[in-house]
Amino acid sequence: MLPVFLVSNKPFTGKNLIALGLALNLKERGYKVSYMKLIGKFPYRKDNQIIDEEAYFIHSMLESQEPAEYCSPFVWTYQVQYKLFEGEDLKMEEKIFEIINNQKDKDILFIISGDTFFEGYSLGIDSLSIIKKLKTKTLVIQTWEGETSIDDILGIKDLASDNFLGAVLNKVPSEQYFYLKETVVPFLINKGVKVFGVFKKDKFLESVTVRRLLEIVNGGIVCGEDKLDEFVENYLVGAMDPGQALSYFLRVHNKAVITGVHRTDIQILAMETSTKCLILTGGLHADENIVNIAKSKGIPIIVTSLDTFSVVDRIQNIMGKAILKEKDKALKFKEILAKEFDIEGFLKELNL
Amino acid sequence: MSKESIEAIIDKLPATCSLYNPVDIIGDATSERYKIVLEQAIKDKYVDGICVILTPQAITDVENVATEIVRVSQNTEKPIFACFIGGKKVSSAIKILKSQQIPCYSDPSVAISSYKKLIDFSIIKNKKEPEIPKIEIPLENKEKVRLILEILENAGVSSVGEENATEILSLYGFNFPKKALAKTPEEAVEIAEKIGYPVVLKVSSPNILHKTDVGGVKLNLKNAEEVYNAFIDITINVKRFMPNAYIKGVMVYEMITDGKEVILGVSYDATFGHMLMFGLGGIYVEVLKDVSFRIAPLTKGEAYEMIEEIKGAKILEGVRGEPPYDKENIVDKILRLSQLVTDFPIIKEIDINPYVVKHQGGVALDARMIIGKL
Numbered sequence: 001m002l003p004v005f006l007v008s009n010k011p012f013t014g015k016n017l018i019a020l021g022l023a024l025n026l027k028e029r030g031y032k033v034s035y036m037k038l039i040g041k042f043p044y045r046k047d048n049q050i051i052d053e054e055a056y057f058i059h060s061m062l063e064s065q066e067p068a069e070y071c072s073p074f075v076w077t078y079q080v081q082y083k084l085f086e087g088e089d090l091k092m093e094e095k096i097f098e099i100i101n102n103q104k105d106k107d108i109l110f111i112i113s114g115d116t117f118f119e120g121y122s123l124g125i126d127s128l129s130i131i132k133k134l135k136t137k138t139l140v141i142q143t144w145e146g147e148t149s150i151d152d153i154l155g156i157k158d159l160a161s162d163n164f165l166g167a168v169l170n171k172v173p174s175e176q177y178f179y180l181k182e183t184v185v186p187f188l189i190n191k192g193v194k195v196f197g198v199f200k201k202d203k204f205l206e207s208v209t210v211r212r213l214l215e216i217v218n219g220g221i222v223c224g225e226d227k228l229d230e231f232v233e234n235y236l237v238g239a240m241d242p243g244q245a246l247s248y249f250l251r252v253h254n255k256a257v258i259t260g261v262h263r264t265d266i267q268i269l270a271m272e273t274s275t276k277c278l279i280l281t282g283g284l285h286a287d288e289n290i291v292n293i294a295k296s297k298g299i300p301i302i303v304t305s306l307d308t309f310s311v312v313d314r315i316q317n318i319m320g321k322a323i324l325k326e327k328d329k330a331l332k333f334k335e336i337l338a339k340e341f342d343i344e345g346f347l348k349e350l351n352l
Numbered sequence: 353m354s355k356e357s358i359e360a361i362i363d364k365l366p367a368t369c370s371l372y373n374p375v376d377i378i379g380d381a382t383s384e385r386y387k388i389v390l391e392q393a394i395k396d397k398y399v400d401g402i403c404v405i406l407t408p409q410a411i412t413d414v415e416n417v418a419t420e421i422v423r424v425s426q427n428t429e430k431p432i433f434a435c436f437i438g439g440k441k442v443s444s445a446i447k448i449l450k451s452q453q454i455p456c457y458s459d460p461s462v463a464i465s466s467y468k469k470l471i472d473f474s475i476i477k478n479k480k481e482p483e484i485p486k487i488e489i490p491l492e493n494k495e496k497v498r499l500i501l502e503i504l505e506n507a508g509v510s511s512v513g514e515e516n517a518t519e520i521l522s523l524y525g526f527n528f529p530k531k532a533l534a535k536t537p538e539e540a541v542e543i544a545e546k547i548g549y550p551v552v553l554k555v556s557s558p559n560i561l562h563k564t565d566v567g568g569v570k571l572n573l574k575n576a577e578e579v580y581n582a583f584i585d586i587t588i589n590v591k592r593f594m595p596n597a598y599i600k601g602v603m604v605y606e607m608i609t610d611g612k613e614v615i616l617g618v619s620y621d622a623t624f625g626h627m628l629m630f631g632l633g634g635i636y637v638e639v640l641k642d643v644s645f646r647i648a649p650l651t652k653g654e655a656y657e658m659i660e661e662i663k664g665a666k667i668l669e670g671v672r673g674e675p676p677y678d679k680e681n682i683v684d685k686i687l688r689l690s691q692l693v694t695d696f697p698i699i700k701e702i703d704i705n706p707y708v709v710k711h712q713g714g715v716a717l718d719a720r721m722i723i724g725k726l
Contacts, residue, residue, distance in 0.1 A: 041595065043588040050588065078587035078599050082535060216593075218565040306565075 005136035011115035019110040021337035040075035054323040166194030197341035206320040207231040224300025238266035249273040383416035394428040418445035493523040512721035530606040537583040550607040559597040566593040613706035633706040
C-alpha cells in the first residue's frame with residue numbers, strides 16, 4: 001500500500017476535493033483506494049463517535065467498508081483540547097500507524113495534512129513529521145494567489161526531497177489560466193516540480209447550499225423546504241433604492257438576497273431575477289404576499305432575528321470555505337479532474 | 353349653582369333663562385344680567401370657576417360686559433375666563449379683558465380644555481411628594497459592586513457579560529439558579545447529581561452572546577446520560593459554528609420548571625435618565641411590545657402601576673384556576689434595580705430576561721448589562 005500525502009500551507013486549498021476526485025477516478029480504474037484526514041475540524045457525531053464531517057462524507061462517497069474512525073482519527077474538540085493541556089498523551093502517532101497498518105490491502109491511501117505545514121506539531125502529526133516518519137509521497141495542493149504561491153511548492157519540495165511527488169495549482173482565476181499554463185508551469189517544471197493539474201476557480205464548487213445558509217444564520221424556513229439542497233453561488237445585500245435594485249440584481253445569478261424583513265419592495269424585485277433564496281433579517285414574520293409569490297416561484301425564504309450585518313459576516317466566512325459534503329459537487333469535480341489532471345503521469349510516478 | 357343662588361337671582365332674570373349649569377341668560381342680555389349672575393356665582397361655594405361665553409347681538413353692550421367681568425374677577429380668587437365669539441364686534445372687549453389678565457378664547461372647546469388643564473395642574477401641584485423607598489443593601493455588597501464596576505470600567509468593557517452581571521445583581525438581592533462550571537462531561541454529571549435533575553447546560557464563553565444561536569444550550573436534562581451527551585453536543589456545536597470562540601467550559605444550571613417569564617430592565621434616556629422597564633417575557637415583549645416604563649428612582653406605587661399597566665397584567669393574577677403570581681416580588685425587584693442604577697449611574701442598561709416569577713418569590717435566569725459614562 002502506498003500512502004500519498006496531500007499537503008498545503010493554507011486552509012481551504014481543495015486537498016479533500018482533489019483527493020476525492022482522484023480516489024473516485026482511480027477506483028473506477030479498479031484500484032483499491034482509501035482516505036484519511038489527519039486533523040478534523042468539523043466535529044460530527046456518528047454513533048457515539050466524534051469524527052470529521054467532511055472526512056465522513058468522503059468515506060461514504062468511496063463506499064469504504066473500514067470503520068469510520070479510519071477516515072478521521074483525530075478531531076479538534078473542546079475535550080481533546082482540555083486533555084492536551086492537562087498533559088494527557090493522546091498517542092496520535094500510534095493510532096495513525098495502526099490505521100495505516102490495518103489497510104495494507106489497499107493500493108493507495110490518500111492522507112490529508114493539516115491546514116499548514118506545522119499544524120498538528122503538538123500531536124506529532126504535522127506535515128513534516130508525517131513525511132519523515134511515513135516516507136509518504138507528497139503532493140502539494142496550492143491555491144493561486146499570485147506569484148508568491150510558488151514558494152510553498154518549492155519549499156516543500158526541498159523538505160520532502162526524495163518523497164516529493166509534485167504539485168497541483170487550484171482555484172486559478174480564469175483570466176490567469178493561460179498565463180499559468182504557459183509561464184508558471186514551465187518554470188516549475190524547470191525547477192524539478194511536476195505539475196499534475198491546473199484547476200480554474202469554479203463558482204459552483206465554491207457554492208453553499210440553502211440548507212447550509214439556513215444553518216449558519218440560525219434561521220427559520222418559511223417556504224421552499226424542498227429547495228434546501230439548491231446551490232447558492234453568490235450573495236447580495238438588498239439595501240438600496242428599489243429604482244436601482246433591479247439592474248443590480250440582474251447582473252448576479254444563483255444568488256441569495258439578504259434584506260430586512262420589512263423591505264418587501266426589494267424582496268419582490270429579487271424574486272424577479274435569478275435568486276436561489278431570500279434571507280430576511282431582523283424579524284421572524286415575512287409578509288404574507290411575499291410568501292405567496294415565493295411559493296409560486298419555488299424560492300425558499302429564510303427568516304432570522306440576526307441583523308443584516310451579522311448575516312453577511314457569517315455568510316462571508318463560509319463562502320468558498322465550505323467543507324465538502326455535497327454529492328453533486330463531488331461528482332462534478334470527478335469529471336473535471338478526469339480532464340484536467342494527468343492521471344497517467346501520476347500513476348507512473350507512483351509506479352502503479 | 354346652588355339652590356340658594358338660584359333663588360337669589362331667579363326674580364331678577366327673564367323667565368326664559370336657564371339657571372342650571374350652564375347658566376343661559378339668553379340672547380338679549382345686557383351687561384346688567386351678566387353682573388347679576390357673576391356676582392352671585394363668586395359668592396356660591398359650589399362654584400369653583402366661571403367661563404363667560406358671549407356671542408353679541410345688536411343690543412349687547414360687549415365692552416360693559418368685559419368691564420363687568422374684570423370688576424368681578426378683582427373681588428374673587430376663583431378663576432374667571434371668557435370666550436367671546438364675534439370677530440371685530442368683540443375685539444375692543446377682548447382688549448379690555450386681556451389688559452386685566454382675563455384669558456379670552458374664541459372657541460368654547462379650547463376654553464374648557466384649558467380649564468381642565470388648570471384643574472390637572474392644581475391636582476399635581478397639591479399632590480404630596482411621594483416617598484422613594486430606601487432599599488437596604490449591606491455596605492459591603494455595595495463596595496463589592498463598586499469594585500466590580502471599577503475593574504470593568506478600567507478594562508474598557510462596556511458590554512458586561514452574564515457572569516459579572518449575575519454577580520452584581522446577586523449582591524443587590526436577586527436570586528439566580530444554582531450553577532457550577534464543568535470542564536469535562538464527567539464533571540458536568542457530577543455537578544448535575546449535586547444540584548438535582550432536571551438541569552440546563554449552557555456553554556460558558558465570553559465570545560458568545562447568543563448561546564442558543566450556536567447550539568450552546570440544552571434544556572431539561574433528566575439523567576446522567578443526557579447530561580453527558582449534552583456536554584459533548586454543546587462543545588461540538590460551538591466548535592462548528594464559532595471555531596474561534598474561547599470556551600471556558602459548560603455551565604450546569606438548576607432547571608426552573610414553573611412560574612411565569614417576565615422581563616425586568618433598565619435603559620438610559622438622554623432626557624429622562626434611567627428608565628425602569630417591565631413586561632411579560634417571550635412573545636409578549638417581542639411581538640406585542642407589551643411593556644411599561646417609569647423614570648428612576650421610583651416609588652412603590654409606581655412600581656405597582658408598572659405591573660398593572662401592561663395589557664397582559666391579568667396573566668399574573670392567575671388564569672384558569674391557578675393561584676396568582678408574586679407581584680410583591682416583582683415590585684421588590686423593580687425597586688432594587690432602581691436603587692442599583694441610582695447608586696451606580698454608570699450602569700446604562702440592564703436586561704434581565706427572563707425573570708421567572710413564581711407563586712412565591714422569583715428567579716432571574718439570564719442577565720446582561722451595559723456600562724458607560726454619562
